Amino acid sequence: MDTHSVEILFQIFVMFTAAKVLDAAGHKAHVPTVISEILAGILVGPSLLNLVQIQEWTLALAQLGAIVLLFSVGMSQKLTDLLAVGGTAMLVAVLGVVAPFFLGWGLMVLLHHNQIESVFLGAAMVATSVGITASLLNELGALRTVVASVILAAAVIDDVLGIIVLALASTLALGVGYVEVVSIAVLAVGFTLFIVLLGHRLAPVMNRYVAGEPAFALAMILCLGLSLAAAKARIAAIIGAFLAGLFFSEEELSGGVKDKVHALHEFLVPFFFVTMGMQMNLGVLGQGSILLLAALVTFLAIVGKLIGCGLGAYRLGREQALQVGVGMVPRGEVGLIVASIGLGLSAISDEVYAVVIIMVLITTLAAPPALRLLLSRHPAPLRESS
Amino acid sequence: MDTHSVEILFQIFVMFTAAKVLDAAGHKAHVPTVISEILAGILVGPSLLNLVQIQEWTLALAQLGAIVLLFSVGMSQKLTDLLAVGGTAMLVAVLGVVAPFFLGWGLMVLLHHNQIESVFLGAAMVATSVGITASLLNELGALRTVVASVILAAAVIDDVLGIIVLALASTLALGVGYVEVVSIAVLAVGFTLFIVLLGHRLAPVMNRYVAGEPAFALAMILCLGLSLAAAKARIAAIIGAFLAGLFFSEEELSGGVKDKVHALHEFLVPFFFVTMGMQMNLGVLGQGSILLLAALVTFLAIVGKLIGCGLGAYRLGREQALQVGVGMVPRGEVGLIVASIGLGLSAISDEVYAVVIIMVLITTLAAPPALRLLLSRHPAPLRESS
Numbered sequence: 009m010d011t012h013s014v015e016i017l018f019q020i021f022v023m024f025t026a027a028k029v030l031d032a033a034g035h036k037a038h039v040p041t042v043i044s045e046i047l048a049g050i051l052v053g054p055s056l057l058n059l060v061q062i063q064e065w066t067l068a069l070a071q072l073g074a075i076v077l078l079f080s081v082g083m084s085q086k087l088t089d090l091l092a093v094g095g096t097a098m099l100v101a102v103l104g105v106v107a108p109f110f111l112g113w114g115l116m117v118l119l120h121h122n123q124i125e126s127v128f129l130g131a132a133m134v135a136t137s138v139g140i141t142a143s144l145l146n147e148l149g150a151l152r153t154v155v156a157s158v159i160l161a162a163a164v165i166d167d168v169l170g171i172i173v174l175a176l177a178s179t180l181a182l183g184v185g186y187v188e189v190v191s192i193a194v195l196a197v198g199f200t201l202f203i204v205l206l207g208h209r210l211a212p213v214m215n216r217y218v219a220g221e222p223a224f225a226l227a228m229i230l231c232l233g234l235s236l237a238a239a240k241a242r243i244a245a246i247i248g249a250f251l252a253g254l255f256f257s258e259e260e261l262s263g264g265v266k267d268k269v270h271a272l273h274e275f276l277v278p279f280f281f282v283t284m285g286m287q288m289n290l291g292v293l294g295q296g297s298i299l300l301l302a303a304l305v306t307f308l309a310i311v312g313k314l315i316g317c318g319l320g321a322y323r324l325g326r327e328q329a330l331q332v333g334v335g336m337v338p339r340g341e342v343g344l345i346v347a348s349i350g351l352g353l354s355a356i357s358d359e360v361y362a363v364v365i366i367m368v369l370i371t372t373l374a375a376p377p378a379l380r381l382l383l384s385r386h387p388a389p390l391r392e393s394s
Numbered sequence: 395m396d397t398h399s400v401e402i403l404f405q406i407f408v409m410f411t412a413a414k415v416l417d418a419a420g421h422k423a424h425v426p427t428v429i430s431e432i433l434a435g436i437l438v439g440p441s442l443l444n445l446v447q448i449q450e451w452t453l454a455l456a457q458l459g460a461i462v463l464l465f466s467v468g469m470s471q472k473l474t475d476l477l478a479v480g481g482t483a484m485l486v487a488v489l490g491v492v493a494p495f496f497l498g499w500g501l502m503v504l505l506h507h508n509q510i511e512s513v514f515l516g517a518a519m520v521a522t523s524v525g526i527t528a529s530l531l532n533e534l535g536a537l538r539t540v541v542a543s544v545i546l547a548a549a550v551i552d553d554v555l556g557i558i559v560l561a562l563a564s565t566l567a568l569g570v571g572y573v574e575v576v577s578i579a580v581l582a583v584g585f586t587l588f589i590v591l592l593g594h595r596l597a598p599v600m601n602r603y604v605a606g607e608p609a610f611a612l613a614m615i616l617c618l619g620l621s622l623a624a625a626k627a628r629i630a631a632i633i634g635a636f637l638a639g640l641f642f643s644e645e646e647l648s649g650g651v652k653d654k655v656h657a658l659h660e661f662l663v664p665f666f667f668v669t670m671g672m673q674m675n676l677g678v679l680g681q682g683s684i685l686l687l688a689a690l691v692t693f694l695a696i697v698g699k700l701i702g703c704g705l706g707a708y709r710l711g712r713e714q715a716l717q718v719g720v721g722m723v724p725r726g727e728v729g730l731i732v733a734s735i736g737l738g739l740s741a742i743s744d745e746v747y748a749v750v751i752i753m754v755l756i757t758t759l760a761a762p763p764a765l766r767l768l769l770s771r772h773p774a775p776l777r778e779s780s
Contacts, residue, residue: 014625016454017461021618028611065451068402075403224660225414232407239400264653271654272661274610 019060020069026052027278040376042143045278049285056290066283073280074139075249079231080273081142082253083266084151085160091204092391093154097161100320104162104336105169108133108312115308119301124181125360128350131177132364133309135170137340137372138163139246139280144376145335153388155328158321159335167247168196170342174349181355199241203234203251224268227256287344288369292362301359302366309367310374313337327386334382337375339368405446406455412438413664426762428529431664435671442676452669459666460525461635465617466659467528468639469652470537471546477590478777479540483547486706490548490722491555494519494698501694505687510567511746514736517563518750519695521556523726523758524549525632525666530762531721539774541714544707545721553633553728554582560732567741585627589620589637610654613642673730674755678748687745688752695753696760699723713772720768723761725754 026048034044052059060066109130116126141163145156172193231252238248256265292298318333347364350356356364412434420430438445446452495516502512527549531542558579617638624634642651678684704719733750736742742750 012450013453013457013631014622016450017457017618017622017625017631020454020458021615021622024618025615028608028615032608032611064398064402064449065454067399068406068451068455071399071403072406221660222414222418224657225418228661229407229411229414232403232410236400236403236407239403245399245403267650267653268657268660271610271657274607274654275614275658 016065019063019066022052022059023049023066023282024275024278027282031278040144040147040380042140042147042281043373043376045281046285046288046372048278049282050288050290051285052282053286053288055288060286062283062286066279066286069276069279070283071245071280073276073278073283074246075231075235076269076272077139077143077277077280078246078249079253080266080269081138081146081151081160082250082255083257083269084146085157085254085257093157093161096321096323097158098165100158100162100317100332100336101165101169103316103320104136104313105134105166105173105316107316108309109173111308111312112305115304121360124177124355125350125357127177127180128346128356129305129360129364131170131173132343132346132350133305133312133339133367134173135167135339135342135346136163136313136336137338137342137368138167138250140338140340140372141335141375143277144338144379148380148383150383150388152390154324154391155331155335155388157391158324158332162317162320162332162336164200164247164250166336167342168200170346171196174342174346177346177355178349178353181350181353195241199238200247200251203248204254224265227252227265227269230255284340284344284372288365289362292359292366295359298359298362298366302363302370305363306367306370309339309371310337327382328388331379331382331386331388334375334379337378338372340372343368402451405449405452408438408445409435409452409668410661410664413668417664426530426533426766428526428533428667429759429762431667432671432674432758434664435668436674436676437671438668439672439674441674446672448669448672452665452672455662455665456669457631457666459662459664459669460632461617461621462655462658463525463529463663463666464632464635465639466652466655467524467532467537467546468636468641469643469655470532471543471640471643472777479543479547482707482709483544484551486544486548486703486718486722487551487555489702489706490522490699491520491552491559491702493702494695495559497694497698498691501690507746510563510741511736511743513563513566514732514742515691515746515750517556517559518729518732518736519691519698519725519753520559521553521725521728521732522549522699522722523724523728523754524553524636526724526726526758527721527761529663530724530765534766534769536769536774538776540710540777541717541721541769541774543777544710544718548703548706548718548722550586550633550636552722554586556728556732557582560728560735563732563741564735564739567736567739581627585624586633586637589634590640610651613638613651613655616641670726670730670758674751675748678745678752681745684745684748684752688749688756691749692753692756695725695757696723713768714774717765717768717772717774720761720765723764724758726758729754 027045030048030051031041031044051057054061111130112133113126113130116129117123121129138160141159142151145151145159150156231249234248234252235245236248238251239245313336314330314333316333317336318329321329321332324332343364347356347361351358351361413431416434416437417427417430420427437443440447497516498519499512499516502515503509507515524546527545528537531537531545536542617635620634620638621631622634624637625631699722700716700719702719703722704715707715707718710718729750733742733747737744737747
């Protein structure tokens with residue numbers, strides 16, 4: 009064993025153990041696994057204990073974790089149910105993108121930041137982290153409710169919209185042509201529609217031909233393949249994984265495919281959340297002016313989703329509209345990706361980057377307990393098909 | 395998604411798909427999964443299609459695959475059975491190390507290579523690849539035979555011996571003191587004995603306290619922890635994983651731990667074998683003199699294990715002794731590690747490095763069909779406890 013392999017093994021051990029130990033400790037206090045594992049990442053990451061650092065293999069493992077997470081979430085959705093809420097979800101997604109974008113952009117313009125930086129901040133406030141919300145709904149046993157269907161469908165749609173906004177922002181920063189932006193937007197929408205419509209027809213056919221151990225292999229090939237296709241189409245890879253999961257959601261598969269995916273989930277997903285925690289730099293919390301801007305941006309990020317998504321879901325009634333709004337609050341990997349691309353293009357400053365990270369951290373940590381509370385006071389009704 | 399993440403996802407997709415497709419294709423011709431997946435690695439790796447290249451994250455994923463492989467192999471062994479064959483296994487291991495080492499070293503000295511290079515080649519011929527042999531025995535349904543117990547126990551012991559020989563060779567090359575060599579040797583032997591004796595007593599106690607989803611988490615923490623401890627003690631990490639598996643081998647665990655480990659096995663192990671295939675450079679096959687030396691070294695590597703291990707297992711009868719000898723022929727990761735360390739220390743030339751790779755390739759590819767043939771003609775008797 010060379011010392012480098014030993015170091016990688018050490019970090020894998022630390023990440024996995026911290027995640028599972030904090031999760032076990034938090035379980036009795038009803039802390040969601042998502043939060044325990046992000047906190048584990050903050051604890052062992054560069055900000056505090058510095059036992060582990062972000063490296064290429066960390067990101068590869070985290071990416072696999074995110075893909076497996078969305079794959080198993082997709083499996084637990086029934087495609088027909090998502091299509092049934094499609095109208096409401098579309099309204100929730102569009103209003104939930106428009107409101108926070110203009111609130112964030114407006115704040116920055118008011119504070120005399122330049123146009124490009126303002127657009128990037130708005131773009132980073134757009135996309136709900138479907139991974140965190142889905143995992144939380146799963147833990148709360150609320151995946152088969154109308155509220156969950158609307159949230160997940162809207163989160164998928166707003167990721168696509170978020171990518172389009174990101175493309176627009178990058179275009180502004182780079183000065184590239186509008187042709188590329190339009191082509192990305194068309195690809196993103198077209199890809200999603202194509203897979204949704206194809207999966208709807210193909211699932212029963214595929215289920216008839218796969219069985220036994222090859223069924224799991226084929227499922228994972230499809231999952232990785234669609235993730236790759238989504239990434240190549242400039243949509244987030246996890247959207248492809250979610251859509252692949254939908255392929256297998258309608259019918260029970262032989263060969264224990266769902267159990268096996270769940271086992272992968274238990275091992276790989278912690279690496280995703282721990283890595284998200286590791287990426288949060290607590291050092292910036294010492295600066296007063298950044299804290300003030302972060303507080304304003306976070307407030308607007310929450311209000312934007314509550315108003316935008318709440319209005320979009322108003323036809324479900326006030327309680328459920330509020331639940332949808334709160335469920336759409338957590339920002340995660342897409343917000344971080346937007347921020348890091350902005351930083352890479354020198355479109356945003358280190359300070360604004362830190363502000364985005366704090367916003368992501370707080371929306372991620374605050375939404376789960378709020379949603380838990382709302383759901384315990386007004387349990388969301390199950391979908392009719394369940 | 396940045397383009398780098400997309401590239402990683404592409405390579406993961408290609409590695410996994412190639413492994414599973416070639417395995418499915420080879421399955422009807424009774425080609426072992428091991429060989430199909432190594433061939434898949436050669437096919438998509440730098441030697442042929444060059445779709446994937448060895449990178450840090452590839453090695454990290456391959457390492458996880460090797461650890462999960464040995465963990466599940468350990469789980470399928472009964473510790474008491476391994477201890478029961480301990481005497482024979484020790485004899486098989488020691489003679490199986492001594493014979494190929496001196497044959498390889500002697501050949502190189504005869505051919506006027508320098509002392510250090512000769513010792514390194516001998517060292518690279520020592521360690522049986524327990525991963526390949528275990529996987530093959532698993533596929534042949536022969537894991538619960540006396541022959542399998544002897545092979546696996548001997549392979550574990552000869553990995554420890556191989557590390558000691560590697561330490562000796564490195565000492566020669568570096569000129570470091572004998573104190574370090576002795577301390578590594580003592581650590582390696584002591585660690586193995588400690589875990590074996592501890593696991594023997596602890597397993598029933600642990601099984602009483604873990605249940606449900608945390609049982610799997612605890613099992614994986616123990617697996618990664620012992621792998622890390624083994625690596626820190628300068629033994630191969632996979633030996634720790636194998637020993638951790640033994641902890642859970644005596645009794646059935648609740649929470650479906652074994653099924654979950656098997657699911658991880660199906661997803662992660664292909665990355666180990668594909669990476670081994672990727673590391674094989676076919677380009678050197680064009681040089682005549684290297685091919686001749688490689689043929690000689692490979693011949694001695696096979697004869698050394700057949701004679702050494704066959705003699706060690708002679709008390710089992712001629713058929714089973716031959717099966718043990720053939721089962722010990724495949725060299726793998728340890729041989730490659732020895733060669734790459736030798737190359738790194740400038741102790742061996744590029745040509746000798748290529749020779750080791752060819753030897754590893756041929757012993758790995760030739761042994762499985764031979765063992766399959768022997769086992770089909772003379773089925774190995776089951777262990778009494780099974």
